[in-house]
Amino acid sequence: MITAARLAAEEGANSPLLPHTYELVVGGFAFFVVLFVVGKILTPRIQKTLAERTDAIEGGLKRAEEVQDEAKRTLESYRAQLAEARHEAARLREEAREQGAQIKAELREEAQAEARRIIEQAHAQIEAERQTAFAQLRVEIGRLSTDLAGRIVGESLEDEARQRRIVDRFLEELEGAGSEAVR
Amino acid sequence: MSTLTLLASGDEFKAPGLELFEFPPIISGVPWFTKPVLVALLSTLIVLIFCWSAFAKPKLVPRGVQNVAEMGYMFIRDQVARPFLGKDADRWMGLLLSLFFLIWVWNLMGVVPGIQFPVVSHIAFPFVLAASIYVLKLYLGFKHQGFFGYFKNMMFPPGLPKPIYVLLAPIEFLSNMIVAPFTHAVRLFANMFAGHIILAFFSLVGFWFLFENLTPLGAPLGVLGVVMTIGMTLFEMFIQFLQAFLFAMLAAMYIGNSLHPEH
Amino acid sequence: MSEQKRRPEDDGRDFANAAWSIPSYVLSGIIVYGGIGWLLSRWTGVVAFTPIGLILGVVLSVYLVYRKYGR
Numbered sequence: 059m060i061t062a063a064r065l066a067a068e069e070g071a072n073s074p075l076l077p078h079t080y081e082l083v084v085g086g087f088a089f090f091v092v093l094f095v096v097g098k099i100l101t102p103r104i105q106k107t108l109a110e111r112t113d114a115i116e117g118g119l120k121r122a123e124e125v126q127d128e129a130k131r132t133l134e135s136y137r138a139q140l141a142e143a144r145h146e147a148a149r150l151r152e153e154a155r156e157q158g159a160q161i162k163a164e165l166r167e168e169a170q171a172e173a174r175r176i177i178e179q180a181h182a183q184i185e186a187e188r189q190t191a192f193a194q195l196r197v198e199i200g201r202l203s204t205d206l207a208g209r210i211v212g213e214s215l216e217d218e219a220r221q222r223r224i225v226d227r228f229l230e231e232l233e234g235a236g237s238e239a240v241r
Numbered sequence: 242m243s244t245l246t247l248l249a250s251g252d253e254f255k256a257p258g259l260e261l262f263e264f265p266p267i268i269s270g271v272p273w274f275t276k277p278v279l280v281a282l283l284s285t286l287i288v289l290i291f292c293w294s295a296f297a298k299p300k301l302v303p304r305g306v307q308n309v310a311e312m313g314y315m316f317i318r319d320q321v322a323r324p325f326l327g328k329d330a331d332r333w334m335g336l337l338l339s340l341f342f343l344i345w346v347w348n349l350m351g352v353v354p355g356i357q358f359p360v361v362s363h364i365a366f367p368f369v370l371a372a373s374i375y376v377l378k379l380y381l382g383f384k385h386q387g388f389f390g391y392f393k394n395m396m397f398p399p400g401l402p403k404p405i406y407v408l409l410a411p412i413e414f415l416s417n418m419i420v421a422p423f424t425h426a427v428r429l430f431a432n433m434f435a436g437h438i439i440l441a442f443f444s445l446v447g448f449w450f451l452f453e454n455l456t457p458l459g460a461p462l463g464v465l466g467v468v469m470t471i472g473m474t475l476f477e478m479f480i481q482f483l484q485a486f487l488f489a490m491l492a493a494m495y496i497g498n499s500l501h502p503e504h
Numbered sequence: 505m506s507e508q509k510r511r512p513e514d515d516g517r518d519f520a521n522a523a524w525s526i527p528s529y530v531l532s533g534i535i536v537y538g539g540i541g542w543l544l545s546r547w548t549g550v551v552a553f554t555p556i557g558l559i560l561g562v563v564l565s566v567y568l569v570y571r572k573y574g575r
Contacts, residue, residue: 074262074364074434075427080273081281081365088285089370092343095289097335100296104314105331107299114301324520401571409568412561416525416532424528491524498521 199232200225254449257441262362262434281360284346292342317341317489325493326500333496336377340370341489344429348481351437352474359433359481364426367488371426374492378422381499394502425491432484436477443469522573526566533565534558 203225264276295310303311317337322330347366351359361367382391395417396410446466450459541557544550 074259074362077365077368078363079365081277081363082369084273084278084281085366085369086373088281089339089343089373092285092288093336093339096292096296096342097339100292101314101335101338104296104299104311105334107301108311108314111301398572405567408564411536412529412532412565412568415536416528416565420532420535421525421528424531490520494521494524 196229200229203228254446254454257438257445261438261441276358277360277363277366280350280356280358281347281366283356284350284360285343288342288346291346313342314338316486321486321490321493325490325497327497329497329500333493336496337489337493340374340492341485344370344488345482345485348433348485349478351433351440351481352478357440359437361429361484362433362437364430367426367429370488371422371429374425374495375422378495378499381496385500386502391499391502421495425488425495429484429488432480436473436480440470440473440477443467443473518573522569525573526569529565529569530562533561533563533568535561537561537564 204221207224266272267274267276267279291306292310295306299307314334318330318334321337321341322334326333344361344367347360350356351362379391382395386394392414396413397406398413401409443466447463447470448466450456450463450466455463537560538554538558541553541555541560544553544557
């Protein structure tokens with residue numbers, strides 16, 4: 059082998075820029091075999107896998123996004139419910155206060171009306187009693203006065219009509235002074 | 242290794258040269274079956290096994306080999322396909338990924354112990370790849386812009402003063418039709434070719450001055466050679482990756498320009 | 505050709521286009537105009553045509569790259 063190499067070297071071999079025909083054939087063969095196996099068969103496979111991987115990663119991201127959205131929505135709805143409840147409570151409180159005030163006012167009014175009614179009743183009763191008392195008094199006083207006058211004068215007043223007039227006059231005078239006294 | 246021992250067996254140090262790239266048939270009588278061919282086929286097998294174990298049944302949650310291979314896929318997709326092809330990126334990923342993986346493994350063979358031969362340092366390999374891209378570029382250009390439209394868009398880009406076209410059209414034509422595909426192949430070839438010579442040189446310095454011809458004066462030189470071999474190996478690994486990436490990137494650029502003419 | 509709206513990645517694409525087109529264009533310019541200059545030198549015997557052609561090739565190709573991607 060060594061001698062062969064020396065021989066080849068001594069023969070002053072080809073220029074390095076001139077291709078050997080059989081190497082062209084072998085190189086072309088090697089290239090096209092690699093091109094067929096790697097380029098035509100294997101590259102589509104890895105491209106498919108890479109595409110699937112991208113899909114998987116993007117799908118995962120999308121799912122995470124969805125979950126986050128869901129959580130956000132839930133939180134939002136909780137917040138809304140809470141706000142609504144607060145609002146409702148405030149409304150109820152306000153309503154109760156209003157109702158309370160109204161009830162108080164009504165009660166007060168009722169009590170006042172009752173009081174007024176009682177007072178009026180009392181007034182009326184008093185008035186009636188006074189009237190009655192007056193009527194009785196008038197009759198009593200008339201009789202007493204006649205008796206008194208008859209007794210004082212010693213004579214019976216013959217004329218009924220005159221007697222009546224005298225009594226009435228007397229009474230009116232009396233009444234005028236009496237009502238003034240009552241007032 | 243055989244070349245190294247061969248070169249080192251003389252009486253005086255001789256820097257390695259073109260003989261680094263000359264190989265006899267492995268089986269005498271089968272002239273085409275040489276070391277470059279063997280390494281090229283072996284690398285192809287490695288690419289196929291690697292990609293098959295990674296991508297044959299891809300998992301949604303990547304593990305092990307798939308993880309590593311996916312990094313390669315993402316790199317080519319984000320740095321090569323999408324910037325140059327935009328929405329057409331996915332359709333051309335198969336081609337670009339095949340180019341990138343195949344070239345990278347071919348290059349890596351330059352630093353794998355026991356093999357130490359970057360396949361594309363034989364110009365036939367980058368040549369056949371660049372030629373395939375060239376044919377594809379012309380086909381796509383004619384298909385998407387029409388035969389005359391393609392040349393018109395190429396040689397008369399809009400927005401230049403009219404008389405200048407006469408001067409610039411030949412440059413455009415030569416650049417796009419001949420120089421660009423040529424440099425596409427030669428850039429990859431030359432980088433690997435030069436890298437291989439440099440590595441061989443430094444490792445030979447180390448081997449010669451530390452083992453073959455150990456002298457007090459030469460020993461430091463040998464140590465320097467070993468250190469430089471390690472450093473250059475790391476650098477070379479970077480270049481191997483970079484060149485594989487660049488080749489795929491230029492392929493994407495040519496395809497993109499054929500699909501949508503430059504504005 | 506069509507005036508598409510510019511996306512941010514277009515800038516990256518243009519930059520890479522320009523960066524990787526420059527060597528190719530400059531080389532082409534040198535070949536075309538250096539070649540013409542060399543031929544003129546051979547036919548007329550005026551040696552100056554070759555360097556003039558080479559320089560013209562470089563200038564024109566740089567100008568081309570500048571006009572195509574530079575703005």
